[in-house]
Amino acid sequence: MQITKFLSILLFLSFIVVGCSDDDENTFVLNGETSNTQTLGTSANDxxxxxxxxxxxxxxxxxxxxxxxxxxxxxxxxxxxxxxHKPDGITINQRTVPSSGLAPFDINEIRQIETLERTVFNEGDEITVYIYFADGISEIDNDSKVILGSAYLNTSIVIYEKTLRELSRNPLSPLLSTIEAATLNHEFSHLLGLVNIGTPLQSPHEDSLSLGHCTSENCLMRAAVEFESGMMDLMGNGVPTLCPICRADLRANGGK
Known part of the structure; x- marks a missing residue:
């Protein structure tokens, strides 16, 4: 493994933010469903x-x-x-599927897989989200950064599970479950409109160098954190949380 890539994967939030790619390109139609195929952030309030x-x-x-x-x-x-706020509850359904054989993936291939595999769409007063755990890496990975996940439509996320598992094998990395949870929470927060992607800012805190991310230190939505002793302390504390400023944005847009 090249040294630059070795160093990059040790950055804890690199697998949250440098490790995420948010795709808000034009809407595409998924099996005739349009309510689940809108621009990223469109369904934040819903x-x-x-x-x-x-x-x-x-x-x-x-x-x-x-x-x-x-x-x-x-x-x-x-x-x-x-x-x-979901008084009727939150249901998480899980199932496995065979490999698509398309890895490494570009986002259009991820969308094609969704057209084949997604079975649940918004209906009545039930909103749905699709999350795909892929068996390969993003094709835009390079020696300086790797992509762990992408929120690419209003209710669609891909997690590059193969990359997460490779990261977790390093003895200095967090547990796989910590990396997975951090990536899931980060990408879902983009569906919720953070930062300034469908959920309006209540105060200035969007990172001008990495739009869609937060400037607050140690926030789940932080774009990047330097590799230092303080970073190790944060890893020891488990999955990062949303900072008070991000939580204030969500509350103002209908959240808890």
């Missing part, structure tokens, strides 16, 4: 509040052998329950 949707179903589809850990899913569920 996900946060109970105004239009009282329940949430998350469809997690994993390639065989690349399912997330139970610990990560439980942490993710707690994150959703803490932030969303």
């Amino acid at each position: 996900l946060l509040s109970d105004t239009n949707f009282r329940g949430l179903t998350v469809e997690i589809i994993s390639v065989e052998g690349f399912a997330p850990t139970t610990t990560a899913i439980n942490t993710f569920r707690s994150f959703l329950e803490d932030r969303l």
